[in-house]
Amino acid sequence: MDFPTKPGEYDPINYVPHADSHGTKELWKTFWILLGITVFDFVIYFVMPASGLRNVIFILFGLVKAYYIVGAFMHLKHERINLALMIIVPTIFIVGLIMGLLYEGNAIGLMK
């Protein structure tokens, strides 16, 4: 079966590209990384007094965890770069929105 040489010879709605198993090594590695970061979060929470720096550390750790979940568990690292960019680029703007509105929220708090 020659597949698909001419447009219209196959059904794009039902076409599923063949997926190969990458083995479980990467998945377990990701699990240990996620667990390690969560334990590290827990430790920092108790040994470091609350501060802006601590909050920045927690957010950065959150982004690292997000990278591993999306990259390895959701397989985005192995997808086409087009798909990855379509998903990641808009979310970067959200980070900007959060920073901007925290700043504005703080300004509102000072005027209250």
Add this chain to the structure above:
Amino acid sequence: MATEQTAAFEKQPMWAGGRSPFNVSYGKLMMWIFLLSDAFTFSSLLVQYGAQRFSNAESAVTTKWPDPASIFNHFPFMHGVHLPLLFVSVMTFILILSSVTMVLAVEAGHRNSKKEVQTYMLWTILGGVAFLSCQAWEWATFIHEGARLDSNLFGITEQGYKHLESVGFGDHFEWEAGDRTFGPVPFAALFFIVTGFHGFHVFSGVVINVVVYIMTLRGVFERRGHYEMIEKAGLYWHFVDLVWVFVFTFFYLI
């Protein structure tokens, strides 16, 4: 055979129409687009939370944003012991673990191993149910402490502030009558809305997982020749885990 098909398929012009430009199936692409829109939903809630919280940070003592460590400090069967962050860390661990079993089910699906898919899906469902049970306990405790959607008792009066000052702002400390007053409404309201919205996603995820588990049992994917449905359910399940990472960070850690 399947690999040859994929190779032939990939030679097609990418954006000329008649093929999936991202080289994923229609269903998987739609799942990704749904997740992107869901990410915006959760982001808008978290942006709202951040802005509300920061606008209460520097104001007067009595309307100050409550310290999460002094409120989320309970653990089942450990009544009256100050254990901040511990319970929610256990919940995080459960969710990460169920993400791993989910991804192992996806991997087993790539090898068309029906038995393994069944085992791992069952573990994933159990993890989801365990997480939901923990969240129910967390909510029950929070409501018992006096949190409501429209009010909460986590504000501090001037008397309470003096009391707090006298013990050097220690974490573990028993409030006396008249120490506490109504706190900022968004504190409990956003907690209920955001964790409730996330919990509802976990619940839907469990339902989806149960459906694909039954489909696996009945051999639907075996007959279809591929286990892509497990992958799509998995994408949703990992997204729920991903949202929890940020709920955990913004509601409990910070």
